[in-house]
Amino acid sequence: MKKLSFKVNVMLTIVFLVGIYFFLANASIFGDYWSRIITLIAIYGIMAVSYTLVNGVTGIFSLGQAGFIAIGAYTSALLTLSIQQKQMSFFIQPLIWPLNSIQIGFLPATIIGGLVAAFFAFLIGYPSLRLTGDYFAIATLAFAEIIRILIQNFYGLTNGTLGLKGINSYTTVWWAWGWLFVTVIVVGSLKFSSYGRALRAISEDPMAAKVMGIDVFWHQMMAFVVSGFFAGISGSLYAHWITTLDPRPTSLGVMLTFYVLIMIVIGGLGSVSGAIIGAIFFAFVSQWLRMFESNVNLFGLTIPGVPGMSMLLLSVIFIFVMIFWRRGLMGKSELSWQNIYAFFKTRVGDENG
């Protein structure tokens, strides 16, 4: 197989990025609804890419992602809410001191949200990374749930079950896709560095990695913290996209973790580009399936709408994907121009005989 030269790779990447730029610049022509979905795709993309660093590349099965997303979302929302809005919302118990009198910009609030989430990732990772396999999954699931329940009951900080309202809708297409770009660069660069090789080695055989001189615990911790940081960023973007936050399990709870899990499993565990493909797939399919919640007319046959039908159909699609692509759409490999070229080359070759 011919190898594409460096020049060709760079050219194609530039063309691709310019194409994405024009697509995003003209996203508004699809209408308000679809441009919001395009923004959501990027937010889901950040969640999925950060999650795949832990679950795919490092191979530790965490179920705590929603906890970090929630922390990032609440932190940045509390920082960007206007002071009047805070006074208005917090009527059961006033907001505690430093937060009730400050309002900062979106970018610093997002970064602080990410840092706080990363700090919590460290706190949670320190005891739970001593566990392995299913035990680790259960511990992180429990920690995420603890965070959600704390949010639900800490009225002075999070307004409890009343939630936060009136968050400025700062998240534009550019913010979301810009952060997605940063996430992909950082996680991709990490995956294809010496540290990334160590992480992949840990995912395959922690014991062999240990006797090769790799400190398994701290490498897992590093992946967990980096993942927590970007989960916090995605939480912040999500908060300023949806503009209200509440601690129900279906919004920022276990369900969200499972949504992101579906994305990365469909895309292929351990593949950054696969995570983004999974996010796109999930965003479109879950929006499209919503039509089955109301009455649908299919070929002259009226299907009665059942609430929750979309989740049922999504799981059916998920099962089919898992039957035909057992390791997800991408497996562990990445989408590169070389791979695309090879894919089409073999197809053309087949046609020619």
Next chain:
Amino acid sequence: MKMAENILDMDKITIKFGGLTAVDDFSMYINKGELVGLIGPNGAGKTTIFNIITGIYKPTAGKIVFKGIDITGLKPQLINQIGIARTFQNIRLFSDMTVLENIMVGQHSYFTNRKALNFLHTHDPKKYPKSLWRPWLFSAILKTPDYVKIEKVMKAKAFDLLGKMELQKYADFKASALPYGQQRKLEIARALATNPTLLILDEPAAGMNPQESQVLLESIRKIMKDFSLTILLIEHDMKFVMNICERIYVLDYGKLISHGNPEAVQNDKKVIEAYLGDEVYV
């Protein structure tokens, strides 16, 4: 001083798993540049001793001294960085990674060996300078020039190592795609990538036919000379062991039953008893 000559000194090592004493009062020493064999019937505790040396198990009692440094109870990654590398009985390669990547995983501790260097510094401040923290992780993400340079050197060294092991044509293959004998070789190459002074091999010739094990024997001798290594190995193939080892320790039921050069061990009554049974009727 006897201690200084010996690269490894195990002193009265005992390990108990619950009520079972897997290794009992085991002592051995290895001189620098020696090739020592460890043999014994199945279940005698040979692999357990390897796991103790590499820090996977902590001995219940006893002391292990490596290059004059007490390494008893240290973490496996630290012991590896100090200079002991091993292979496994059942091959444990990173099978989804390429051959080159497998080697480069072994080199990764270059970035993270600060703990080991500072540990050595506390023992011998003159020989080992204090190591300062450097943000290698950020360098790796940002691909700074010094990181890229080191990565390049690593790659060149890895290719060099593959060349010495005659594996370079497989560099881009997945490790799981290699034939069995090459996988064994790759495991040794991966261990060598961590720059060990003591290499311990757990049944390197297992599952090989006589020709293959002859080739392996030659290549072990070669790498021993090339890398000025000391080697400790477990092997069941008696011909292989008697051919290659300078000294042999024989283990049975966790106890050392015999020790000496190959001829002495071969003729030791206790060894024959352990392998063939109590009384030999000829």
